[in-house]
Structures are given as C-alpha cells and as structure tokens.
Amino acid sequence: MKQYLIRIFSYGFLVWLIPFIVAIPFYSRDGKLQTDLFLFKTVMLLVGNFTGCVLLASLALKISGKKFSILLSxxxxxxxxxxxxFLNFTSNV
Known part of the structure; x- marks a missing residue:
C-alpha cells in the first residue's frame, strides 16, 4: 500500500482538478452560471465519472498482488x- 500512496494521492488530486478545470468556462467572471443548470450538471457528472473510471482503471493495472483492499482505500x-x-468551495468564510 505504501508504494502506491503517492500515485493514489496524485490521481485523487486529478479527479478533483480535471472537473474543476472543465467547469471554469461555464461561469462568468462574476461567478454566474452562463448555461442551463441541467446541462452543467450533466457535463460535470460525465466528466467526473469518466475521469474517476479512467484513473482508477489505470491504477488497478499498476497494482500487483491484492487489489481489493488497495482500491477500496x-x-x-x-x-x-x-x-x-466541496467544503472549501461551499464555506462562507
């Protein structure tokens, strides 16, 4: 598990970062959503799921031995x- 931690955290950061970057063009400079809310939610759902699936599959191919406990973690x-x-962007601080 220890040998995969850097890869797990870096892939986890990418799972957060890629949908965040894709969401930027949907907003104006003053923070208003420029498109239909349901279009935005659909695109974010598809991008997030695709990113997570691709990175998890990539990680699973690189793991040797017991995979279930590592992938669950x-x-x-x-x-x-x-x-x-989520907490960072929804806080009213």
Whole structure:
C-alpha cells in the first residue's frame, strides 16, 4: 500500500482538478452560471465519472498482488479529497 500512496494521492488530486478545470468556462467572471443548470450538471457528472473510471482503471493495472483492499482505500481517500474540495468551495468564510 505504501508504494502506491503517492500515485493514489496524485490521481485523487486529478479527479478533483480535471472537473474543476472543465467547469471554469461555464461561469462568468462574476461567478454566474452562463448555461442551463441541467446541462452543467450533466457535463460535470460525465466528466467526473469518466475521469474517476479512467484513473482508477489505470491504477488497478499498476497494482500487483491484492487489489481489493488497495482500491477500496483509494476510494475512501478520493472521497475525502473531493469532500475537502466541496467544503472549501461551499464555506462562507
């Protein structure tokens, strides 16, 4: 598990970063959504799922031996990264 931690965290950061970058053109400079809300949600859902699936499959191919426990831990780590990002952008500080 230790040998995969850097890759897990870097892929987790990419799972957060890629949808964030894709979302930027949908907003104006003053923070207003420029498109239909449902179009935005659909695009974000597709981009997020595709990014997560591709990176998780890529990680699974690089793991030798027991994969289930490492991939389960990866899911919890990525969920924590996404949760921290969500809390960061929804706080009213």
């Amino acid at each position: 990866t899911g919890f780590i990525w969920l924590t990264i996404l949760g921290i990002g």
